[in-house]
Amino acid sequence: NAGVMQNPRHLVRRRGQEARLRCSPMKGHSHVYWYRQLPEEGLKFMVYLQKENIIDESGMPKERFSAEFPKEGPSILRIQQVVRGDSAAYFCASSPGQVGQQYFGPGTRLTVT
Amino acid sequence: KNEVEQSPQNLTAQEGEFITINCSYSVGISALHWLQQHPGGGIVSLFMLSSGKKKHGRLIATINIQEKHSSLHITASHPRDSAVYICAVTYSGAGSYQLTFGKGTKLSVIP
Numbered sequence: 001n002a003g004v005m006q007n008p009r010h011l012v013r014r015r016g017q018e019a020r021l022r023c024s025p026m027k028g029h030s031h032v033y034w035y036r037q038l039p040e041e042g043l044k045f046m047v048y049l050q051k052e053n054i055i056d057e058s059g060m061p062k063e064r065f066s067a068e069f070p071k072e073g074p075s076i077l078r079i080q081q082v083v084r085g086d087s088a089a090y091f092c093a094s095s096p097g098q099v100g101q102q103y104f105g106p107g108t109r110l111t112v113t
Numbered sequence: 114k115n116e117v118e119q120s121p122q123n124l125t126a127q128e129g130e131f132i133t134i135n136c137s138y139s140v141g142i143s144a145l146h147w148l149q150q151h152p153g154g155g156i157v158s159l160f161m162l163s164s165g166k167k168k169h170g171r172l173i174a175t176i177n178i179q180e181k182h183s184s185l186h187i188t189a190s191h192p193r194d195s196a197v198y199i200c201a202v203t204y205s206g207a208g209s210y211q212l213t214f215g216k217g218t219k220l221s222v223i224p
Binding site: 045058 | 143144146148154155156157158161199201203208209210211212213214215216217
């Protein structure tokens with residue numbers, strides 16, 4: 001019974017490139033959450049998705065960031081034209097329902113050079 | 114609204130000591146979570162509670178809804194307990210799925 005999977009674990013991008021972060025929720029979970037942890041800061045909510053729907057993206061920066069959770073395949077967090085300030089750890093979590101315990105993936109550490 | 118305060122920020126303990134980490138929040142919540150983040154960075158969910166007390170092994174979590182306060186206790190601490198412990202809440206009402214996090218307590222247990 002695999003847990004939440006994220007890949008890649010580490011991603012290095014140059015300024016201006018695109019970053020794609022993938023998250024496969026636990027089996028049976030249809031709710032996915034993305035969180036960002038900036039260096040020396042706490043975790044912050046970014047976006048909440050259910051299959052094919054964005055439920056709440058109030059924590060997402062207005063530009064360059066997008067997320068999706070297609071009917072088939074993993075959830076993807078996409079960052080276009082990355083800047084140094086995007087360097088952070090990005091965590092995905094999943095849950096079987098909207099309310100309840102969330103299970104975290106190992107995170108993707110993005111470094112923008 | 115979104116205030117989750119933890120104390121202490123850093124904690125160093127000798128192996129075997131009893132440890133307490135505190136968390137307070139400002140408004141009504143639907144649930145409080147304790148998470149553990151190891152030096153490698155992965156996050157493990159330890160407890161989710163909305164009232165009373167929960168125990169798992171050497172870990173005990175308590176919550177006082179009236180005082181808006183929770184504690185995480187570790188009995189007979191061990192160096193492998195060294196990690197960052199994070200308190201998070203989900204608020205009542207709209208957006209009750211959204212976790213709001215404290216800044217974490219960095220625990221170091223010395224042999």
